[in-house]
Amino acid sequence: xQLFERRWRAALIPFCVVTTAALWASHYLPRLYRAGTTxxxxxxxxxxxxxxxxxxxxxxxxxxSLQMDMTGxxxxxxxxxxxxxxxxxxxxxxxxxxxxxxxxxRARSRxxxxxxxxxxxxxxxDMVQIEVVADSPKQAEAFAVAMRDVYVEFARARINxxxxxxxxxxEQELESRIDEVSCAYDQIGELLAEFPGIDPRxxxxxxxxxxxxxxxxxxxxxxxxxxxxxxxxxxxFVNTAPTQAALVPExxxxxxxxxxxxxxxxxxxxxxxxxxxxxxADLQTLRSMTAAHPQVVALDRKVAHLYEQLHDSILNDATxxxxxxxxxxxxxxxxxxWLEQKSRVDLELKTRRQKxxxxxxxxxxxxxxxxxxxxxxxxxxxxxGDFEAQAAELKRAEADALTWSGxxxxxxxxxTAESQQRGVTFATIEEPRHxxxxxxxxxxxxxxxxxxxxxxxxxxxILLIEVFDRSFKSAAQVTRALGIAVLEGIxxxxxxxxxxxxxxxxxxxxxxxxxxMFVVVGTFAMTYLQxxxxxxxxxxxxxxxxxxGATGMTTLPPALFGx
Amino acid sequence: xxxxxxxxxxxxADQSAADDAPAVAGVRSRTSPGIGPIIEAPPAVAPxxxxxxxxxxxxxxxxxxxxxxxxxxxxxxRGAAITEQYRAVRARIISQNTTGDPQLLAITSAVPxxxxxxxxxxxxxxxxxxxxxxxxxxxADLRRASLGRTxxxxxxxxxxxxxxxxxxLGEVVKETPAPNLDLIAAGNTHGLxxxxxxxxxxxxxxxxxxxxxxxxxLIDTPPATTVADVCTLAPLCHHxxxxxxxxxxxxPLVQKTVRxxxxxxxxxxxxxxxxxxDRRARYYYDYYRYYYRRDSSNDGSGG
Numbered sequence: 001x002q003l004f005e006r007r008w009r010a011a012l013i014p015f016c017v018v019t020t021a022a023l024w025a026s027h028y029l030p031r032l033y034r035a036g037t038t039x040x041x042x043x044x045x046x047x048x049x050x051x052x053x054x055x056x057x058x059x060x061x062x063x064x065s066l067q068m069d070m071t072g073x074x075x076x077x078x079x080x081x082x083x084x085x086x087x088x089x090x091x092x093x094x095x096x097x098x099x100x101x102x103x104x105x106r107a108r109s110r111x112x113x114x115x116x117x118x119x120x121x122x123x124x125x126d127m128v129q130i131e132v133v134a135d136s137p138k139q140a141e142a143f144a145v146a147m148r149d150v151y152v153e154f155a156r157a158r159i160n161x162x163x164x165x166x167x168x169x170x171e172q173e174l175e176s177r178i179d180e181v182s183c184a185y186d187q188i189g190e191l192l193a194e195f196p197g198i199d200p201r202x203x204x205x206x207x208x209x210x211x212x213x214x215x216x217x218x219x220x221x222x223x224x225x226x227x228x229x230x231x232x233x234x235x236x237f238v239n240t241a242p243t244q245a246a247l248v249p250e251x252x253x254x255x256x257x258x259x260x261x262x263x264x265x266x267x268x269x270x271x272x273x274x275x276x277x278x279x280x281a282d283l284q285t286l287r288s289m290t291a292a293h294p295q296v297v298a299l300d301r302k303v304a305h306l307y308e309q310l311h312d313s314i315l316n317d318a319t320x321x322x323x324x325x326x327x328x329x330x331x332x333x334x335x336x337x338w339l340e341q342k343s344r345v346d347l348e349l350k351t352r353r354q355k356x357x358x359x360x361x362x363x364x365x366x367x368x369x370x371x372x373x374x375x376x377x378x379x380x381x382x383x384x385g386d387f388e389a390q391a392a393e394l395k396r397a398e399a400d401a402l403t404w405s406g407x408x409x410x411x412x413x414x415x416t417a418e419s420q421q422r423g424v425t426f427a428t429i430e431e432p433r434h435x436x437x438x439x440x441x442x443x444x445x446x447x448x449x450x451x452x453x454x455x456x457x458x459x460x461x462i463l464l465i466e467v468f469d470r471s472f473k474s475a476a477q478v479t480r481a482l483g484i485a486v487l488e489g490i491x492x493x494x495x496x497x498x499x500x501x502x503x504x505x506x507x508x509x510x511x512x513x514x515x516x517m518f519v520v521v522g523t524f525a526m527t528y529l530q531x532x533x534x535x536x537x538x539x540x541x542x543x544x545x546x547x548x549g550a551t552g553m554t555t556l557p558p559a560l561f562g563x
Numbered sequence: 564x565x566x567x568x569x570x571x572x573x574x575x576a577d578q579s580a581a582d583d584a585p586a587v588a589g590v591r592s593r594t595s596p597g598i599g600p601i602i603e604a605p606p607a608v609a610p611x612x613x614x615x616x617x618x619x620x621x622x623x624x625x626x627x628x629x630x631x632x633x634x635x636x637x638x639x640x641r642g643a644a645i646t647e648q649y650r651a652v653r654a655r656i657i658s659q660n661t662t663g664d665p666q667l668l669a670i671t672s673a674v675p676x677x678x679x680x681x682x683x684x685x686x687x688x689x690x691x692x693x694x695x696x697x698x699x700x701x702x703a704d705l706r707r708a709s710l711g712r713t714x715x716x717x718x719x720x721x722x723x724x725x726x727x728x729x730x731x732l733g734e735v736v737k738e739t740p741a742p743n744l745d746l747i748a749a750g751n752t753h754g755l756x757x758x759x760x761x762x763x764x765x766x767x768x769x770x771x772x773x774x775x776x777x778x779x780x781l782i783d784t785p786p787a788t789t790v791a792d793v794c795t796l797a798p799l800c801h802h803x804x805x806x807x808x809x810x811x812x813x814x815p816l817v818q819k820t821v822r823x824x825x826x827x828x829x830x831x832x833x834x835x836x837x838x839x840x841d842r843r844a845r846y847y848y849d850y851y852r853y854y855y856r857r858d859s860s861n862d863g864s865g866g
Contacts, residue, residue: 475841488648490837
């Protein structure tokens, strides 16, 4: 501090001179300018989700390869073409890698650096920032914009490619799902074929049907038993008829009469009876109708009536065509009644036998059907899980196919939108700005270096002066150097002469210091303007050139702005 | 300062009375405005004579501040911190004189313009504050006489005249603002070989006379490195005080001076640093100023 107080005048001049010179010299240092632009790639949320969830191709690759896509050889070659640094590549023409590398190298040689970063990223939004450093603000700005535009074009192409590949993938997936649906349909069809007329998915319906068949079988068995009983009763009557006929001599004739008669009756009636019996059996078996069903009851009545007609026809036939034909008077009334009874019993027996036979046949058929249904039921119960699985698989396959079909529809819509650049949108968030301001050297560094150089010069001056100044500075120095006592140190006596000298000195130094400080501050201000406000500096420089141009003086360094 | 003015007024009254009395033999008083009485030597060369007896009336004049060199801080500002620094020098000088014998103190420096004369004169005024001491300041810098001019005197008559026998010692003694402080100027050295004069036995005699008359004789000498006068005077003096101008006088020259004085049997008492700037001294001065003002207000007199 004492040193500074003693030597500040000696230090001030070199400090101001060197600082001013350094500040002034900084105007001629090469500048580096940075131009930054920010843009966003906003994906359609539907597209983003679709691609992210379903497609093997992802937009993530765009993120991962962002740096390469923007600063790689291909991108920089395109930038070179866009900026006119290289000839345009005709469409469809393949450019050798070496040529492309040369183009990229030509573009890279124009800039200092290019930095690409994702400042914000989400599922469907990427905010990308490009910062280009070049020795000219326009160069940096042009490169930043060109790199952005090239990337947008490239990204659109890539997105389109991804969408097309995704579409192919979706189509393959849809085809695969359709195949699965077909396969499931086939398997279900095979199962359905195994169970005709029933829904295999509902074993309970088969069970109900089985119960109905069993009831029908029981009814048939009962009916058969009843018929058997009736046949037995009538057979017993018929078997005992000769003994009873002895009481009636005409029995024999009757027997002969009956025996001689064809006993077949009207064949049309028999055919009608057979048809109705078959119809009844079908109704009970196939349509599960019981004996109490009105249709069955009606058929029974018709059959009974037809049997009566058949009996009458047989009797009439026997009367008309039997051995005793033409001698009806021989038969007594009782005989006639008995014969009628016997004939009726015979007919009933015959009818019952026929009915029994039909019933037995129907029972056998029903037993077969019942056995088949029981087997079907067992298999149905056993295969119900498989059928359910097949049905679920079919359902799933159908749903999948439907879903993929929906995806494909969405993708088609997106592709249509993308062809009109309405799918994935690229928007510029921030155009290059403040590019006129150099990033290197910075004002801080220039000021620091200039002041440091000034201080160094000042320190050097002080050092030199101190080295060559052999005068005494302190009492201790005197004692040390001379080895004699210091009686006292007398301060400077301020006489008018001393006062006058001080005034003169102040009159000299004050304006000198003011001038030096003005020069330093002025140079600092000009340097600040030149670095931080180049536009304003350019105006000041122009004004100065106009003002001093006539005298041929050059007051300011050439403005670097715009060069 | 107030007490001194009273003394001076008293002396002025005495002078008025003396003006009415007949002049002392051999001495004619003349009063000139602004300068005061001047003791003039007779025109003829007189033998070396001693100083007049103390009983002889002295011419007392009123010293106006403008008559005194502004550098004589001990006259202008007795209460100043710088004056106190001179008092510190006085204390050192007196303290080293344990026997109380009269002493001759040479004050020199390595190069000119280091403040020898001002230091000598201020020191003389300060030492004269002690009323029981008789102090004389002698301008032995015959080549560049300036001691007398500090009080507005011409450099003649003075020491050279005494040494050449043109004046008696009593004739060249001049009064100063302090009653017990006498001034002997350099004198007329025109055409003289100063080194030879100073090396003569008359110089020793004159110094012997002064020593016998005064308690302390402060001798303002030329710079040691420029002329050899101080080498002649150094062995005749009891002590030598070297004045060093801080931040100006080169160290080698001061070292050379010290070696020179020591080689010539000079006993260096110490050095006084002029234009000395001590940052810490500011605090001392603040305390001193406070203390001095209190003391002055108590005494009814101040700087």
